[in-house]
Amino acid sequence: MLAINGICIGIIEIVIYLLIASELRRRKPVLKKMNILSYYWMIMTVLTGIWEFTFVLYYKYVVGLANDLLLNKQHVWTKHYDVTYILPWKLSPIFYSEYGAYADREYMCRKDDWSRVIESTHALWCGIFALVCINQLIAKKKKNYLVAMSVSMGTQVMNSILYMMNYFNEMSDSDNVNYNNESFPAGIALIKRPFMWVNIFWTVLPIFVIVQELCKKKTKK
Numbered sequence: 001m002l003a004i005n006g007i008c009i010g011i012i013e014i015v016i017y018l019l020i021a022s023e024l025r026r027r028k029p030v031l032k033k034m035n036i037l038s039y040y041w042m043i044m045t046v047l048t049g050i051w052e053f054t055f056v057l058y059y060k061y062v063v064g065l066a067n068d069l070l071l072n073k074q075h076v077w078t079k080h081y082d083v084t085y086i087l088p089w090k091l092s093p094i095f096y097s098e099y100g101a102y103a104d105r106e107y108m109c110r111k112d113d114w115s116r117v118i119e120s121t122h123a124l125w126c127g128i129f130a131l132v133c134i135n136q137l138i139a140k141k142k143k144n145y146l147v148a149m150s151v152s153m154g155t156q157v158m159n160s161i162l163y164m165m166n167y168f169n170e171m172s173d174s175d176n177v178n179y180n181n182e183s184f185p186a187g188i189a190l191i192k193r194p195f196m197w198v199n200i201f202w203t204v205l206p207i208f209v210i211v212q213e214l215c216k217k218k219t220k221k
Contacts, residue, residue, distance in 0.1 A: 002082065003080040003081060004081065005078055005079065005081075007078075009091060013091050014047075016086065017047050018040060018043070021039075021040060021043040025039060028138050037209075038209040038213070041205045041208075042133055042152070043134070045126050045156065046127055046131045049127015049128060050089070050092070051095060051096075052120065053123045054092035054093065055116075056123070058093050060110065062100065066096075067101075069101040069102075070101050075102070102193065102195055103196045104178060118159065118163050122156065126152050126153075129151040129152035129155075130152040132144075133152055149213065153210050156206040157203060157206045157210075160199055160203040161203065163199070164199055171186055
């Protein structure tokens with residue numbers, strides 16, 4: 001079976017998912033009432049919810065993969081996997097193993113529920129309500145759409161802010177696995193833990209979605 005590296009696996013999955021989302025938007029013109037960036041971020045939030053559910057479900061397996069990466073000094077991005085790993089429930093474990101090994105090592109702590117609380121609450125409140133938001137827009141139930149959008153994006157912003165503030169506190173705690181030291185350096189602006197930068201999207205984009213919707217309503221008045 002065809003084997004490709006982790007970077008290609010991730011890119012292919014996201015491209016296929018966005019193409020499906022694009023086709024849905026073409027077939028359901030009502031979805032064009034949503035700002036295009038807001039729409040695709042809402043769709044991305046649904047995909048993230050699938051990843052998170054899989055992470056929580058296969059947590060012990062993910063921890064094992066993360067430990068193997070550290071032991072062998074490997075990265076998911078350069079390892080090769082068969083093409084079936086483009087499926088969300090197969091990509092998720094390798095994605096989170098990289099994150100746990102080289103970004104947030106709380107994700108590798110079997111006795112610590114913090115990572116599973118963060119991921120499961122995000123999946124429940126952000127992922128599911130993003131799906132409801134899209135569904136209610138298609139059903140032309142505007143009030144329900146606005147409520148679901150507000151819940152999904154509002155909780156996403158709060159989830160991200162609380163998560164990152166806690167992470168920065170962990171970096172200064174010498175008893176924490178994320179402590180900034182020689183064995184696990186962070187560097188300036190987390191330059192040595194670059195995978196943490198993905199959290200920028202989960203903070204900035206939901207704010208954009210909310211503000212854009214508020215500005216749109218204000219303009220219509």
